[in-house]
Amino acid sequence: MNTEPIYLDHQATTPLDGRVLETMLPFLTREYGNPSSPHALGRTAANAVRAARRQVAHLIGAKNELEVVFTSGATEANHLAILGAALAARPRGGHIVTTAIEHKAVLAACQRLVDHHGYTLTRVGVDKHGRVHPADIAAVLTPHTVLVSVMHANNEIGTLQRLAAIAEITAPRGIVLHTDAAQSAGYGLHDVAELGVDLASLSAHKLHGPKGIGALYIRGGTHVTAQQTGGGQERGLRAGTPNVPAIVGFGAAARLITTEAVPPPTRIRALRDRLQERLLAAICGASVNGHPHRRLPGNLSLTLPGIEAADLLDRIPSVAASTGSACNTGSGEPSHVLTAIGLTRDQARATLRLSIGRTTNDTDIDGAADLITRTAHTLMPATAHAA
Secondary structure (H helix, E strand, C coil): CCCCCEECECCCCCCCCHHHHHHHHHHHCCCCCCCCCCCHHHHHHHHHHHHHHHHHHHHHCCCCHHHEEEECCHHHHHHHHHHHHHHHCHHHCCEEEEECCCCHHHHHHHHHHHHHHCCEEEEECCCCCCCCCHHHHHHHCCCCEEEEECCCECCCCCEECCHHHHHHHHHHHCCEEEEECCCCHHHCCCCHHHHCCCEEEEEHHHCCCCCCCEEEEECCCCCCCCCCCCCCCHHHCCCCCCCHHHHHHHHHHHHHHHCCCCCCHHHHHHHHHHHHHHHHHHCCCCEEECCCCCECCCEEEEECCCCCHHHHHHHCCCEECECCCHHHCCCCCCCHHHHHCCCCHHHHHCEEEEECCCCCCHHHHHHHHHHHHHHHHHHCCHHHCCC
16 A cells, blocks of 8 residues: 655655666765866766756756856855845945745845845835736836846746846846746756846756755856855855765756656646646635746645645645745745735635646546545535535
8 A cells, every 4th residue: 555645745845856866876885086186086076067067057058067056955046146146246236126925045145135235125026926027127126236036936826937028127237137946947947048047046856856956057257256165166156075966966857857858847737737627626715826827837826715724734644735835834924925916814824835746647636636625625614615
């Protein structure tokens, strides 16, 4: 009997692909060299890091592999991008812009510039679907604006932003455009040339790679001040001995996406739509958050009126899902993303984040739909049940 839970939390993290693990194993055992060492073991490690850098660069459409700087994850990449780019541009101005629904890592980095470096910060609101309008970004720019940070795909409601349109506004003004692309890269949705971004943060564990490794794309010519100095690794932008096994795993995960060795996003979207249709039909008053069409293929943010989402999930331990961002778990406060799109505190607490990935199958969808529906009906007044 299978006792594994139905895993619908792929936006929190994804299971490590077995092919990725197989690629990593030699560098966890016999190929243990430091890539900065001049001997054969070091050269093997250095070549592996170089190959992984090319694979990640190919995933996002970077022109040059040296535009990819490895970090410990997307959080560090966000901090390096935001603090590094803003501080490098300090002589030109001290104003930065972001949105109300960014990941907490982005908001924290922006706030650090305010608290410790005297920058001013503007947070631009979003519409009911979670989209920021490029005209609203343009309206808050000043001659002192040096950086705009807008995530590509939201980590709770999945909404995709119109980054190319925003780039058309920032680029002529010489304003650096950063995006947190941790959620979108795993679906092959992120192409830095098409989006026009100068900086992009990535995370391997969102695309079936290992945890503890990420990257920052830095478009050639974009100036960034290092935030972690030391031995000069990663072009002097991120000191520290490279985590070779994790970097190799990141490269392998990227290669699987670009070689179409994984299920396409259309399959994941079809599963998401099936789950969405079943839950909306079975639970009276249920509603979907995020853009109806321009959102991640595996994302389903669902508000179930009259219940506490955390209570519902506690009652169905066989379904692994979230009430919002994994970073908010245990905080007791409603999601800032959900309140920013107009949900009340009660509605935010009644919201599930169900995220589907390449390992999800039809049986998972049907089983989760049945369990969530039955449990929701026990928590809602009988008059609220769908006929």
